[in-house]
Amino acid sequence: MFAAATTHRTAASRTSLRQHVRRAVGRDHSPLCRPLDRSYSRLAAVQTLTVLAVLAVAAVAALLAFRIETHTAQQIARHRHVVTAVTTGPAQSDNPRSGTQRDHAAARWTYPAGPGSGRIPVPEGTRTGTAVPIGLDDSGVPVAAPKGTEQIASDAVLIGLGTVSVLAVGTEGAFALRRRALERRADTSWEDAWEQVEPRWTGRR
Known part of the structure; x- marks a missing residue:
């Protein structure tokens, strides 16, 4: 069979x-x-x-x-504005348990919508008072860069x-x-x- x-x-x-x-x-x-x-x-x-x-x-x-x-990505780029933020504290590593390995630091910035502050991603070893470019949306809130073509x-x-x-x-x-x-x-x-x-x-x- x-x-x-x-x-x-x-x-x-x-x-x-x-x-x-x-x-x-x-x-x-x-x-x-x-x-x-x-x-x-x-x-x-x-x-x-x-x-x-x-x-x-x-x-x-x-x-x-x-x-x-x-x-x-085009919509995000259209409403994303790059400004210079100044760190008000040193870079600190993220909590390893959070699953991320980037460093962040407290910073302040100015924008037509008004002054802002918060923690932003920075290169490792960034010191207090360092100028760091960041992206803000139309309301002045930090936003990540849009995805690239690749x-x-x-x-x-x-x-x-x-x-x-x-x-x-x-x-x-x-x-x-x-x-x-x-x-x-x-x-x-x-x-x-x-x-x-x-x-x-x-x-x-």
Whole structure:
């Protein structure tokens, strides 16, 4: 029983995609082509189309993510203003338990919206009274710099790869179930045929 399934898979694996397509649409008129073979070919053709569709969806998702993040970065840059802050204390390392390794220092700055103060990120070893450029939004609140093109592209690639992974797992699971069903049909067909041929082949009545 297992030999029959293995033999069928080996033969199917040598069939080209073009042959699968011809067989799937009923253009293979070979007398050796069984309905079960057409079912395998339809599965192979649909699986190929699904792979292309998954890649297309992932590409669209990555492109949309790139455009959205680029637009967001442009909006942040449009409302971000660089001013000079003066530190009022030395740089201090963040708490290691917070998961960050940057240094911050207390600082003051002036802006048309009014004077401001707070802790800002600074280079390691920054001393009191050091001038440090910082970015402020329209209301004078410190904001981080917008993402650069490289980081945006990297995020978009990760989103595309994540989309491929999620869709691939789902579709491959569905195709695996279909293949198993076809293999069970192949085993059943082989056993039925063997029950008819075996008595004549072995001479047993």
